[in-house]
Amino acid sequence: MSPPNVLLIVLDSVRARNTSLHGYHRETTPVLDRFAEGATWYTQARAPGVHSITSHVSLFTGYAVAQHQATDHGVSLESGHTIWETLAEQYGYETGLFTPNSIVCESSNLADFFDYSVGPKRRIEAFPEAISPQDISGDPSYVEYVAECLRDDRPLRSIWNGLARLTESGSLAHAPSKEHGGIYADELLEWVDDRTGPWAACLNLMDAHYPYVPADEYDRWGGRKLRAIRDDVPDGPLVNAGFFEDRPWWQLAVLETMYDGCIRQADAHVGELLTGLRERGAFDDTLVVVTADHGEGFGEPSVVSPSARLVDHNWGIDDVITHVPLVVKQPNQRKGETITDPVSLAAFPSVVERTLEGESVPSFVSDEPVLTTCYRLEKPDESLSIPRAEQEPYLGPWHARYRPVEHGVETDVHHRGTEMTVHSPDPRSSYKRSRDPPGDSIESTIDALERVNVVAGERDLSDDVETRLEELGYR
Template sequence: MDQPNVLLVVLDSVRAKNVGHLGYPRDTTPRLDEFAERATTYVNARSPGIHSISSHVSLFTGLEVAEHRATSHSAHIEPGHTIWEELADAGYRTGLFTPNAIVAESSNLASFFQKAVGPKRQELVFPDALGPAQVDGDPSYGDYLKACVRSDSPIRSIINGLSREFGSSTAAHDPTREHAGEYIDAFLQWCESESAPWAACINLMDAHYPYLSQESYSRWGDDTLENLHREAMGGPLTTQYLGDRPFWELEATESLYDDCIRQVDDYVGKLLDELDANGELDETLVVVTSDHGEGFGEYSNLNDEVRLIDHSWGIGDEVAHVPLVVKPPGDSSNETVTKPATLTQFPNVVRESLEGGTGSFTLDAGCAITTSYRIQEPGTELPLPADEREPYFGPWHSICRQQNGRVVVDSVRRDDGFRHTPSPEEGVESVDRKYIEAVIGELSEAGVTQSSDDPSSEVEQRLQELGYMT
């Protein structure tokens, strides 16, 4: 086989707990479950971080979060450290396809690809008419209306304003317009455009907040639940549910989330079908995973004063345990790996594949590290009194490893500690804090993160539309 293609599919925010072949009772991932039957499934895969930026930097560079320290939405890293640059130097065409504003816009990760598509939600309803970004300064709505009246297309310009900067934040939440199919189609057109081997990352955000699926995928949610959820979409979920909204609403939202997982699963199935029909699937290293999970009001296993909301804080399985299905080129054998696996191995797996081998997402050291440094003091973004914020402060560290023939997860946050095992009937055990401190202590900062400017107002808006605290 000549140089194999490389395809990384990131199902943004999809946690292992809600995936069919990992034990979820709802039929959320029939296509991924089917694919797993002819691939390698890692049942104990952990994300390096619990946020898009930190996990993607680890995926792209192979560095742990404690090494790269890229934790802010606008983090920039130095050139020369990503597997995508390495692949380009080896003659590959590289492409990024995603609606994720953090990966594609506010950070500089898109710059390490030769081709980048997204987010499409930035596109105006009428591209030939005026938009908010075309008015100088920081215009008020009145200033923008005056500019619209003076433009060649007043009505269309006003509609553009309502759909973007001066409209409700829910205006961009159109699941018929911003969905996986849009980016998969762009990817397929790109990879068929030339004969050179290609390497691509497709990050799909259908399962990310705001948890709104297309009607054809609505199975567990309903109009009542969706309408209730839309009432909470006026700002970040953290602000809503640490404020006045009851947590039972967030817990119920998991049904909408499941609908969205089923949607992205179906699109990924169609992608794999298309690659198979084109004769490319067997010639491609395919990695399907997630960058982090999602919280729906679960209590933190480290501190029961904290409840998990989306992926803003915490380190438990809800946000750290992710699906990971890998099909090496030329191989359709089924294998299940129970050893702890880490996404930081992605660059090494790619290198092994290029050399004709089959790499592994497990490490000889036998552990998988998850780290988050958020929330950082003083935590003014939290809608809580100053004396109630401390339980949310990082850093949070979690290490999944094999010990005495079983998988254990040790987690710490400051003075808080917790050990999780698959068999709770064995009794409560003390966390191995010394082990975590030793492992994290061996990781030194790699010096790959640059200083960066704050995102533009347009990018800030797109981050807010995705529920992020900015």
């Protein structure tokens, strides 16, 4: 019997509490809800980190963030540590990556560990053979750019590229017509059609990522008036959009309605992909893992540090950012199962290898501690638009360790030398709970982890990629 295919679907920025799978009052994930009926649903999955780079490195390598400490968006990993390389070199798989996520496919070298990759499509030039603004170092003025174009062999085409960039202001962060999940799902299916042996693929969908712009057909809870409020929020990182100064916080909460439509959109594209696999007779033969790399904050006060507001996914350790959906279908699985123990996405490589070794239903449940770590803002930083003297509640590192209890999950949290316990009885509720300290501190758990040397260095990023990261809220 031929080995099963492997498909990892990452719904970027989708938090568990806003999915109908987890009881949300809006039907945001009808496809995932139905998919879970014949798969294994982990109700208490936790992201290893709160940023794309940290969580994806953990997903790909199996290491906790505190072990690999690959936290920079331009990180370069050493070869030989990812499950994709293992599948290709030891099991003969062809591997593919499909994503508009600049961090996964451009700024870091994670795409290098796949045989084939499809990356961002935003701002593809009409005349790629001519000059474009990103080809000129620095920040040239219009006059300087035109002068450079006139020296080129294709002056008119170069000028056209510049004009296209000028009229596309703000679209580095999001290009709905070019980069919705359906585009990448279709490309993955086309790639599958050309495979003759076992394949393994990662599909990262950015539909629910900031700036939360769903297509009209999925904008069920937004509408014209709420879109007008969304359009009033300045382009660029949400942390610099004025919410910490004079912009009312309720406007950020309004964006959650747009976000819900984006989740519905991503969910629909997952459905298109799964339908495509069924039509090709590949669904039953594929290990399918659907999850998210982290959640999202819409101005909620942090349970751990109540004076800090959770915005986007920049800092903190609260469930709105760490609790993510996780549904896993083993090859030929028909019967649904629900697992309530806390699990980490870092178990993904182990689950894949145990599936290939013939284990009937390998689980994400592990004897290893379930951990989330955030090193963001370890010292006052200008990226947060509040006075440096007031940034203490936002500073990391943040560490969390999750334990099952009779009703929900308890989280031991370490933040800036303080340890506490947070009780989460359901996906929408969390509160601090006084109790005797655990047998060992979180700090001791982190210190006991074996550090792994997977980081080779940091890559030099082009001005274009730097701008994309900034407009996505990462710089």
